[in-house]
Amino acid sequence: MKLQSLLAASFASALIVSASASAQDRSDWPEKFTVGTASQGGTYFAYGSGWAHFISENLGVSGGAEITGGPMQNMALVHTGDLKFGLTTLGPAQESIDGNSPLAPGMKMDNVCAIFPMYQTPFSVTALAGSGIKSISDIPDGAKIGFGPAGSTSDTYFPKMMDALGVKYERRNGSWSDLGGQLQDGLIDVVAFAAGIPIPAVSQLEVQTDVNIIGMTDEEQAKILKNFPVSKFDIPASTYQSLDQPSHVVSMWNFAIANCDVPEDFVYEITKLTMENNDKMVGIHKAAKSSIPENYSKNTVLPWHPGAARWFNEHGYKIDDSQIK
Template identity: 45%
Template sequence: MSAGRFPTLCPLVTACALLVGSVATLADDRAGWPEEVLLGTASLGGTYQVYGDGLVTRLIDELGVEAVSQATGGPYHNMTLVHTGVADLGLVTLGPARELWDGEAEFAPGEEMRDVRALFPMYQTPFHVVTLAGSGVESIADLSGKRVGVGPMGGTCAAYWPQFLEALGVEDVHLQYAGANHLTDYLTSRLSDAFAFCAGLPIGAFERLERRREVHMFGLTEQQQATLLESFPVSPFEIPADVYASMDAPHASVAFWNFAIGHKDLPESFVYEVMKLVLDHPEAMEAIHPAAAETRAEHLDKNSVIWFHPGAVRYYEEQGLEVPTAMLPPEMRPDEEAEDAADVAADDASDETPSDTAD
């Protein structure tokens, strides 16, 4: 080989070596990644469905993983699916998540679903109501004796609207359980008097309804808001007047924060890449749904329920954000605290009774 060919060959060999090294590193980084990722969302027509479908598309297009979104009953269902390993990822509101985390859910009493880990904050879910204009239902008090859709069984709205109405002294409500799209059809067919829902704003089903019919939307009075804030683990929220064309003034409401969750055994590298995908490019998530304006790393402090996944902790720490010790998974805590958490988990396991809640 002539000496004159070395200057050309050496860079080529170097580039090939770097390429091989990069491929090897990529393969190492993806070791243990799930072959297919299943993400639990909620009913069609709700914000979870739009947000989750968009996230799955980004996982496929930008991370190159096989991913599927699955319509579910919502947060209670998603916590169960992720805890049992049926789903890899899910979307939850922290109210239902706390019930299942602490073993206080009515359908699974005593079963603490702690094989779930928190990933990233999504947005807040406020509660509000839509009716057809001229229906005579114009406020929360008017719901007494009426047929009211509250979302699908197992969803946040279906779980909390009945409790809210009881706390506010609204009696004899005939509750209807179905997905968001179905409940808007109930309204237009006069099979319902009102649709009381909760989701990230704007709610697609509400928007479609107001394009088809004249509607009336309302939230809470200040006194009703104060009553719910005192009685439930919710935050005050104001629905802006410009969210829907049918609104001409802000509505008082209350809200839960939503977080994405994953199974505790998901590889750290996979979760870390999901965190980067979502939080490094907020504009891409906002293009999926406007509610993602709140999908920001600094809102990690809104989660005081579910331990964060190590891959999420790594991401937050690289952003200069501190995850509270109480929200670290046991394996990442100081030795003494980790031992205490392990003892609690062992005690819980010894007391655990079989459950038939998993799908």
């Protein structure tokens, strides 16, 4: 009995010490956090809101998603500390870091750190099947094209891509859900999507009407690759019921970001939870198949948050000190 009592006392003491250490570790953690996403109907909102819930549920910190204008605005909100976390695309991230954001010209948003790779954003075009538009060259002069929310990755780059391909258009902005509805109602002719796949708004459109999901010819793809910070990408035929073969397009990488002043231990635990549970992330959104540690090297733009860098370095994914904020 004495031995049992001694063991019980030791175990209880260990629990107290462990609990105290845990409380101490969390002493500088925020009471709550918000993730900047984008408009409803797009992948950012679905991915970001699901990820925020996943983190909140597992780490016991209240968290949620905020609808924003997308990558460019998320860079600004995370830089200023208005949001702790956000999602961004490397093209808009580079422009923001360089002080070329249209939201705050001249402001170098250098207090934003990468925490983990998300997925690639393909640039693709959708039109109603009844429109007769089956290729980019079929888009008639003066066509009304929806480019997503103002300041989004699509709105930042797709108009320039269309210009490079000689398309003459009238520009429209709005949430992906709204633009999908406008396309279906005949108020616009084309939606130029840039979002992780499958895009909820496109999947919804397919249920309600026949659509053409339009890729790029080899010549069009080569021209875009030469002039923009993108890479080749194939949208698998299995992504949408409207595709019977892969759609050749271009893409840009997305990363989750944090304000660089968010406590290191908090970001470490978030990175650990996310990178070690890809099956749970894929359950949130299929695009998370690419949210794996091996893709950390795709970040050629943002400094790494110390907490995230610690997890990657511990697991053999080398991040040099010069790349850490």
